[in-house]
Amino acid sequence: MAGYPFDVIEPRWQAYWKEQKSFRTPDPSDPDFDASKPKYYVLDMFPYPSGSGLHVGHPEGYTATDIVARYKRMKGFNVLHPMGWDAFGLPAEQYAVETGTHPAEKTAENIDRFREQLQRLGFSYDWDREVDTTDPNYYKWTQWIFLKLFERGLAYEADAPVNWCPALGTVLSNEEVIDGKSERGGHPVIRKPMRQWMLKITEYADRLLEGLDDLDWSDSLKEMQRNWIGKSVGAEVDFRVQGRPESVIRVFTTRPDTLFGATFMVLAPEHPLVAQITTDEQREAVDSCVAAANRKSERERMEQHTKTGVFTGARAQNPVNGAPIPIWTADYVLASYGTGAIMAVPGQDERDWEFATKYELPIIRTVHPPENFEGDAYLGDGSAINSDASDREIPGIAAHGTSLNGLGVAEAKAKIIAWLEDNGVGRAQTNYKLRDWLFSRQRYWGEPFPIVHVDGKPQAVEELPVILPEVETYTPSGTGESPLATIKEWVETTVDGKLALRETNTMPQWAGSCWYYLRYIDADNPDQLVDPEKEKYWMPVDLYVGGAEHAVLHLLYARFWHKVLYDAGIVSTEEPFLKLVNQGMILGEMEYTAWKDAAGQYISSASVNGQEDVRAVQVGEDDVEKKDDGFVLKSDPSIRVEARAYKMSKSRGNVVNPDDIVATYGADSLRLYEMFMGPLEQVKPWSTRSVEGVHRFLARAYRLMVDGESGALAARIADEEATPEQLRALHATIKKVTEDIEGLRFNTAISAMMEFVNAATKWEHVPTPVAESFVLLLAPFAPHVAEELWQILGHSESLTYAPWPEHDESLLVSDTKEIAVQVNGKVRGTATVAADASKEAVLEAAKSIENVQRHLEGKTIRKEIVVPGRLVNLVVD
């Protein structure tokens, strides 16, 4: 399938770019730096160099950023467009465990493969800036940043129940555990306390939240981050346990205004007070409830949505009215959120309502529901009722109670918080779902911590990097410690003559990716993380493109580190990534699945559910047809088949290898196809047949300008004046392509170029300047063939820095316009009128259309609407 000689063109230009260092980007300190140009930093999420090489999902985002980078260069920007490797990680370590080879070996091999594959796609990276998170010259600075965190009190050790995964022999972060199983491999995970490094990301929760407002990120992405941070504003309130003056139950609530409706309390089964306050009569029931909760995995507790609980026998005093209320324990209250205890207000909380009705606990509404309210708990706004204790003393708390009656929710909250504060039984409080970041892993293949313990106290190691030592076996120690713990001579060192023990945990994979975008700016600097002058010039990142799987974690962690570095005066911006776009996943080819029963007869997909001995068979696209909202077999329309595209996976066998596409159609075709598939952010199925379509387009563009026999410039390309029609076609294309690149609408930009080529193919002659402009438009998308055409058109230099064509609006206007003529909103014909025709002239032309006249016959025109250049609508009768 060689519509044009891409197999010759592509390697030639790749070699040229490499030799000429076409994409080398000068820094402010370099002699060839041009300070008059504006800067543009366009960044890809760097890949983990896996053993299986690039898949077609990688080039999607990479092509998008490459188009922008090439376009911006032509627009006269200094463009920073780098690439590197997020190379620490579990797969390389597991490979090392299996084979006994050092993970660095396999990693280097994988990186070479990835680099070669990326270069074969013609991406315009400045390869001099390549970074590798496993390179000691890189992780030296990861360790250095960790010390900054440590110095600032943002890194601390804690014994915390962690997610211990026996199968992986390591601890996982909350984020790596999905539904109680490890994200990688799906192994079961249990809770186990262990000494860990934690980072105080919670201290930055508010700034991480507020910073989102000014970012050009998608709403859904910002929402995900907001939800993850999970800020809630409310109050802490202290309840005294009756008969136990030393015991106070502190609760967090977002609705302190409903305190008068708190008719019972619930403690999480893990709450330390449960054991203390339980009365003897209730002890047995409570113990079995607590034991049952402990037996259940985190997952089971989440799945079970019916609420069960037990009365502890103890009562607490409601601080606003002195009323005694029963204390229960139930596992619908989570120990890990807030204080692990709640005041239950069934009148205004659905969960509490459910619990109260089940155990026949009293319900008091304290917010007046609207007239037509039908439901149980009322969560909305309204005026407070049943909330008056102003006539009373609250024993042990206040001489006079207060009243909220008649106040709206907001006022009631403010008033009651003030009252609680005055009487020392509560205060305004803000809570977050975000937890501190569990920052250590018990693995070998990660950054060592620059920390030693002297007399059990952690202390910074100033001399960096702390090199990852050689080790005999990569197998986890199984005790929860990393393989590093087994190297006694490494672990034991001295500081000022005293025995010092090195930290044997390593950092999680997120560490290296938290700041890599800074290192690209000054990749080889041995003395600084980044030169401040260069950092100031290049930051922030103007466009960041990557997969949605990093929507929360990587982006939140990187923003956190960036803010810490900002506070430490190392970077000049508060936020690292101005604009962020998630490319949509590319699914496998559309599959049509029919079902056969044990006898080999087709059965309809609707009746498959519950049937045994059914097997799925793939049927071809030609064997099915559309019927109603689904597909059926052509041979038997009563058999419904399932039509859908699946995520690419090795097990499904629907993975498309970019190498194969490049070999058959060329890199330019792959790039162009991935952009032509649909909007960048959308999920879309792969279709190899459609690759041929864009390949044909490139071949047509090539043949438009190159003689097939001789390989020389086609005779059709002529030095002559362009006609108005040609100029209009060209300038419309320039306008469309330019605007679409700016808006990242690459699919429609490509459509516009296809339309241009379709039109130009019909012209007898194509004026040279018109052909040249078109080649420049094509260049960001299909750079190899564009360079080739540019050379054939007579240029000796690369078009990398050729000025981007500008469109001339005056050439777009045509003398005449075709307008639609409607009668009562239905199109009954079209009229061609002068572009500057008067309203009267347009109406006259419209009414003279025969078909329009027929629809006007015998009717009275009530209204005439004329939209200049667009349409006429005649409203009759």
Add this chain to the structure above:
RNA sequence: GCCGGGAUGGCGAAACUGGUAAACGCAGCAGACUUAAAAUCUGCCGAGAGGAUAACUCUCUUACGGGUUCAAGUCCCGUUCCCGGCACCA
């Protein structure tokens, strides 16, 4: 359950701020070239009806049901389904 996004031909999709729905591409059909095929080129290509199987005309059509408007894929209200995220967060 909550939050966010979506639903347009056989398929991927397009349609600016409400103004000729289906651009562009794939697949399909017909023709040209060819001994033949591939490649290439040209034309057609949402559904239905009338008409001569033509030109042409009419009706319907952007998940479904309402509404606003001279005019709705686009705006408003309600419903269904799909995708992503969170999920007893007090």
